[in-house]
Each structure stands twice: as structure tokens, then as C-alpha cells.
Amino acid sequence: MCHSLDPPPTSQQKNSPINNSANHFDYIILGAGCAGLSLAVRIIQSGVLQDKKILIVDRAPKTLNDRTWCFWEKPDDKNNAGSPSIFFKDVVYHSWRSLWFRHPQKDISLELGPYQYNMIRGADFYKYCFDVINSAPNVQVHYGEVTIIDPAQGMVEAGAERFFSNYIFSSVLLEMPILQPKQYYLLQHFRGWWIETDYDAFDPSKADLMNFNTGQQHGCTFLYVLPVSARKALVEYTLFTEDELTNEEYDEGLERFIDQQLKIDNYTITEVENGIIPMTNLVFPQQKDHVYFIGTASGQTKASTGYTFQFIQKQTAALVKSLIQKGQPTVLEQPKRFRFYDSVMLRVLHERRMPAHEIFYRMFTKNKAKKVLRFLDNESHFGEELQIMNSSKKSIFLPAALKEMF
DSSP states (O other): TTOOOOOOOBOOOOOOOOOSSSSEEEEEEOOOHHHHHHHHHHOOOOOOOTTTEEEESSSSOOOSSEEEEEEEHHHHHHTTTTTTHHHHHGGGGEEESSSEOOOOOOOOEEOOTOOOEEEEEEHHHHHHHHHHHOOOOOOOEEESSOOOOOOOEEEEETTTTEEEEEEEEEESSSSSSOTOOOOOOOEEEEEEEEESSSSSSOOEEEEEEEEEOOOOTSSSEEEEEEEEEEEEHHHHHHHHEESSHHHHHHHHHHHHHHHHOOOOOEEEEEEEEEEEEEEEEEOOOOOOOTTEEEEGTEEEETTOOOOHHHHHHHHHHHHHHHHHHHHHHOOOOOOHHHHHHHHHHHHHHTSSSHHHHHHHHHHHSOOOHOOOOOOTTOOHHHHHHHHHHTTTTTHHHHHHHHHHHH
């Protein structure tokens, strides 16, 4: 998806002898994905941790354009330490100040002020981050499959080598949490086509945040339409369901939408991307001994939407601030009420009590876009949250909320 992150991998945990004399680092970062690279770049660009010896571990170099991240932010808010605009403005591929929410009942123009919606392509992000990393003499990169993580000893084995640290920042889970009562695990899964036409077919100043003008036979289904020029766009077929589709089913949905809704019959597919994002209220671990979890492995994917990029930036900014001020990491806790809201939403989707397109339609028709975006960013105040909840169908959401509470 345009905010793509795969579900976090897991690794075996085994006992190993203490050996801090060889291959010891101040910080080890496991996983050179969005979370690991964001943390590394923020540590380097803080300018005050140059004396720290840092190791980044991943199974292989990242160079392909394997995913696209999209996020909204206030580009002029320099007081927001987590803002991607401070660190990643040079790799923002395209931005939109206006979005569409499209629904069979009505198309809604979403004026975002003071927000803008940004796109970052994976290949650009990786190159930028590794340019920063390669310029830092205190940072090393090691490629190899992680085979052992020993949190008690602060040890990682990868590619037949062992490394040690008091602070291991891991986007790799030791084990997947087990679903408990009142916990749900849905998937946000998608397939996107980058398409180009030989005539002007798009308005690059506006994008479709959600376009529900497509069949709902598989469950909650919508499309992103993200034009970056008059002749080029990312069109993404997205679902919130328990099960994935086959590539042929995604492609059939994309082809039908482009033909029937976009009215484009002559185009070239230049790139294809697939992804799966967990939508769950599982309680992910934040820390185990010397291991501090980051990214999706620590629950930074918002359960009700799948958005992750902005939450990773907040988390990594908070970690670096704590390392500078306290000399050790601090776990970033999200307000509990937002976890409750997400759990209620997941219950409604899981029990199929109300179609998701109707939930989002009510949300965007009865509230200004900037209020909804603050709510989805976990930055709204309680009064705004009450207004948004009042726009929902109370006969559906109130019983679901009561079941979550008792």
C-alpha cells in the first residue's frame, strides 16, 4: 500500500555465552527497513551521538523500489520533532494539498489545510538513508540472516557472526503474540500498478485517498489513485479482510476500475507492488531485556487504518531524544483511549456489523478533513473525538464499545 510495511518477521531465541569483548556495539539496529533506517538517520543527524558505535543488520542490501509510503503532515510545523519533513523532505516524490473521498453516494473534496499528503518511494528512501549512513564513520552495516536473538545477553547472530550490545533496536519479533479475547487480526492487503498514458489523463494536484466505486464482494475494498503527473499515477487495489487475494484477482479489480471508473483504455504498466499490513489490536512487546522493539514489531501500525510511516517517525524521534537526554531508550506509549477506539473499529469490521465504506463515508461527510486526520494521527483532543464518534452509527458502535469495555 502507499504506506506499506510487511508484518514483522520472527526469529529464534536461544541461550548463548556472554562475550562482550568481540563485536560489541553501543547500538545494534536489526532490520534496515523503514523503522531501522529512520532510527539510524535520526541518530546520525542528531549530531551529538558521533561517539557511539552502531551496527545495522539486515539479510540483504535494499535498492529496489519495493514499496511506497504515504503520510499526511503539517509541513510548516517545525515544533513537531517527529515530522518527516525535517529528515526526509529531499525524498518526497510528490505532495497533494487536496484529496478526494469517493463513494457511490457522493464524492467529497477533502481540503487538507494545514496538512499535505506526501509520497515517498522506497528506492529513494533507501538511497537517501544509506547515503547518510555511509557518510558516518561510526556506523557499520552487516548483511546476513538473523538466526539467534538473545535478549538477556544482548546478543545477535547473523550470517554466522555474533554481535553484542546493551541496546538492540529490533524490527524483528522474537515471537508472534497470541490472540487473546477481544483481540482481532485483520489484513490490509493490496496490489498497485504504476501506469502511464500517452495523453493527459490525470490531475496531479488531487489524489483519491479512498475510492469505494468498486465491487465489495471480497469485503471492504477501495482504491487509491495517486497521480504524480498528468500522465502517470499509482493505482492501488486495497482490501481490509482476513484473507489475501490471488494476483489474478487483484489485477482483475485494477483492470476493471481503470476501465470503468478512470475511463482509461490505453496505458502501460511500468511497475507493480504488493504488500500486507497487519490491522490488529494485539499487544506487541515494547522491550525484553536488552531488546527494544521498533516499527510494526512494537505496534506502531495503527490498527484501524494500517498507517505506519508517521508513527514510526514519532517513535524514532522519541528514542533519539531519550538517548541524548538520558543515555538510554524510553518506550513511547500511545494514549490508551486511541487503542480503545481502534479495538471498537476492529470489532465492527471483524463481526461485519457495518460496511467499512459506510463508516468512512459518515466520518468524512460529518467532519472536516483536518479533524479526521488529527484523530487518525492520535493527536485529537477528547472534544473532537466525541464529535467524530457522534458521526458514527450509534446502534452499531455503542454496543461494540460496551463489549470492549466489559
